[in-house]
Amino acid sequence: MAGRVIVVTSGKGGVGKTTTVANIGTGLALRHKKVVMIDADIGLRNLDVVMGLENRIIYDLVDVAEKTCRSINKALIKDKRLSNLYLLPAAQTRNKDAISPEQMVAIVDELKEEFDYVLVDCPAGIERGFDNAVAAATEAIVVTTPEVSAVRDADRIIGLLQEKEIYEPVLILNRLRPDMVRKGDMMDVDDINDILAIKLLGIVPDDEEIIISTNKGEPAVLNNQSKAGEAFRNIVRRMEGEEVPFMSVNGEPGIFGRFLKLLNGK
């Protein structure tokens, strides 16, 4: 059976797409799934750094597309911690036009035969890079932060995904600050759901650990002390079909339950 091909996208930059891919990929691999992460951000690659695999890159996505390397497996980098987790890095010295959506489809078609999950890290923006990243995906995770601008861009992306026939993207709300939500200074889950109205996959609290883990090249999901890591572990469980209650982020018991009910009522 072919694996699931999921693009992680957002429209806006800097909301945590790459971090999300690194954590979900690692989290799925921890559950013994065979996972490959593709960095589609050609020219501005980061996923290798976040995974701590930068120094192992020999071939990249463009080499595979142009068939510079003999096989796709030559370009796949095995994770240093988990043997069932792989990265297909982006080229750094090229740009988004270096590959076409058709080439991307061909690459992913090959990979999905071998892997349970193909995760595509989409670049910011809605141009060629987005077209490439989305071309082969059948599912999408939209990442947003609780900021008006990020939510606007997420809304635009959801519309564009529908044009690409991905009708039911799911949402990760990243970097939520419970203290600010409590004081009414930050958009809460309800506000965001009002606008975007798509299924919530997870809420990731703002967590300094993420910065530390990103700098160390060790996804937070590996760290049992990290709040964000726990959120990502829950996200992975939901992706695998488990029912996991949402973390109560804003202290008022029941508000997320209410939100869940709202979702299930649909």
Added chain:
Amino acid sequence: MFVPATRPVHEEQLVFKGLKQGLTLFVPERDTFGHWLEVLERQLNQAKGFFQGGAILVELGERQLTPDELAGLKKVLAQYRIRIKGFNPVLRKKNNPRSEKRPPASTGVLLVKGTVRNGQRLENEGDIVVKGDLNPGGELVATGDIIVLGALRGIAHAGAGGNVKAEIIAFTLAPVQLRIAHIFSRAPEERKGRQGPEIAYIKGEKIVVERL
């Protein structure tokens, strides 16, 4: 027309006219384009100083230009720092009666199932009904009424084309902008606490909003 009236009538001339869309150069359909290009060059040379750069429209009628002809025209105009901003304002109007005065018509209803999201724009000759929300950054343009069975947060333009009787109705009216016929309005900055269906329409020269 800018050409001095003292010019001999037998000398051929091209006509410049100030249309609503902008200053327009009329090139007749008869004779070769090369001929008219010469006429234009002579004319512009004689009227030196009249054009201090700027952009014009060019009306060619049914005439099709070859790439060379177009390049020639651009070159002549460029000498007088004139740019072409468009072609055939008259012909277009003829082919597209939409821009002409037209009775406010409701020809049909466009039913939109689901949310109109940021960056999406829907137009209809007639009414538009949305079974969902109109999100910020989304746009609806209807010659008739607009009804949103959800929250209207984007831009809605009812009565586009001039129907001042058009109305906008939404279960929650929280738009970035409302436009009815030729009148535009922004929502007041603070409109919290007002929920429930509302209707917007033109009263006098203003858009007013009332509870439904």
